[in-house]
Amino acid sequence: MYVISISHKIATVEIRERFSFSKEEQEEFLRLVMDQGHYEECVILSTCNRCEVYFTPSPANAGFEAVQEMEKLLTEFKKTELSLLLKYFLVYNEEKAIQHLFSVTCGMDSMVIGEDEILGQVKDAYTRALNLKATKYMLNTLFQAAITCAKRIKTDTRLSKTPVSIGTLAANEVFRFGGDIKRVLIIGMTGKMGTIIMKNLYGKENIQITGTSRNHNSIEIINREYRNLRMIDFKERYEYIDEADIVISATTSPHYTITCKELSESIRTGKERLFLDLSVPLDIDREITKINGVNLHDIDFYQQISRQNFELKEQETIRAAQMIEEHLDNAKKEVIFHSFLPDLPDIGNAMEKIRPANLIYELKDRANSEELSVMLQLVRKLL
């Protein structure tokens, strides 16, 4: 198996977009490759972080030519220059290619290590190729093994469930908050952290977002681009604060965005409220917790969780790497053994003619010292 890979490791988002394939394009490309007659199998994986073509050449087309031809097919299909591909791609073959497939499928090659969105994307890519009959023994064996391995990591480790970014941690807090419809007010929504949190929450079920900004241009743009999201001027924040279940403040302002006095004057309804202060210096007056029903988490709280999660994630990454090692080695074994199968009957016959006790001597005569050492180590395991 070969892999041609254009990924976030080398290529910027602009380059990656040049090699981005829609589902229809993927199918069209797979048909094109298979019709070529020079390839046995092909799977194409296209996500926002990578475009990868996994393929096995037909026996007559093995070697470097098969890679060159695939490069040509890719660039012609995407109407880009070959030089662009050659500058930003990586090629793997044999063991390295198998290793890469496992690494990608298990989220170890992702921007956020261990994320499991890629697993679904690999499954889709494989299924697409399978349905078009673009896979045979090799890619079936390896993709199925990689997917099984990734599923095990997903089930048996906490890798994909251990966020370390403050934005994700804060968003998770919102998801966990009780109530049917959750009204969220994000103060400083056009800032860096505000934008991350908005994107984590936007479009999720039962969440209504109101955002503030001091910039009228931004307010207009966001109101136009994001449906079902209300953008207000920073000055109007207290008018919308009573209805909010969760208030997140993430400005870079040197002043409080919420003071206890003004908040207590604005609150008219009695309910549980969560305030998240993700700013340094602090945005929210600590005193507000004296108000009935008001809970406050500040950035220190999330930083501590982030640190704990980071440690946990490190441990889980090691465990996942061990699982990959094991599954990967088994997959390699299958591939090695498969190539041996045609000879098996003859070798079985040859072995039947040798007394088992003599077999070791017969093999010894044919082995060099390294082979002998491995062989003896192995037969010892029969005990």
Place this chain on the structure above:
Amino acid sequence: MYVISISHKIATVEIRERFSFSKEEQEEFLRLVMDQGHYEECVILSTCNRCEVYFTPSPANAGFEAVQEMEKLLTEFKKTELSLLLKYFLVYNEEKAIQHLFSVTCGMDSMVIGEDEILGQVKDAYTRALNLKATKYMLNTLFQAAITCAKRIKTDTRLSKTPVSIGTLAANEVFRFGGDIKRVLIIGMTGKMGTIIMKNLYGKENIQITGTSRNHNSIEIINREYRNLRMIDFKERYEYIDEADIVISATTSPHYTITCKELSESIRTGKERLFLDLSVPLDIDREITKINGVNLHDIDFYQQISRQNFELKEQETIRAAQMIEEHLDNAKKEVIFHSFLPDLPDIGNAMEKIRPANLIYELKDRANSEELSVMLQLVRKLL
């Protein structure tokens, strides 16, 4: 097996002399080591270029302590400081030690690559230890294998018979020259080349040497130290030239040491004579070949042979390295297999219970991908 080695690779001749063992000392040291009770086997090799102790510790004494104790025994025996040994020795173990033994025995670790004097020295060292019952399975197997390998290289390659030094080539020319007693006159015998040639010829059967020097001190010293060698003043050279069968001139003089005119005046006897001019600029007038019976070889002649021999020696070194590779690997195999022998009956029994055709599957289940790959490669050789 371990080796502690003090050799020309690191240690100067002064250091090597501190660790030089006479035959009696070697025997005494072997007895001392074996009486210690901490060693199974020991061979000591002492030549002017190296002092090496090959040993295997007793099972209870395996590991680094066995080396440390041997260092102590060595330095105490030779009444030198441990720090001196530690500064100038090399330690090898396992495969590296076996490799070193082969390399030494086959002359690949010698100052002049491929020389075979070391083979006799290794044989003697081994026989000495064998006679004192200081060798068992391991050193017997490895020394015998190394000696067999060196003998094969000696017989099957021209490595030890292909001199590349001008001094050796010139001396060989003298040995080949016809006649019962060969009288050699060396003009400039106390120079660098003159000394080498004298040492190559001195003490050899049927060779009488006369040497010249301009230095009266040197003449006196050599006349005192070398019996059966006549030292004369440079000015007297023509008085002794008639009796000489072979005249070698190797001075750094800017003038001819032998001119045609003076030579023809000095020669009274009719016989075949060989003149070797090993100097740059030339020492001997080219015209002398007009004199009846006079043959002349100059340094260009020998430099050409030296270059040819150097090329031949390079080829033969490659062939020898291949022979060593082969013998070395077989020796390693023997050692590996020997350690496996105690388990062989049980493993044989276990194998008897498995159908040969199933054996491959049973081994596959117990192998990792690398072991599987080696195993399949090996059983394929049964075809």
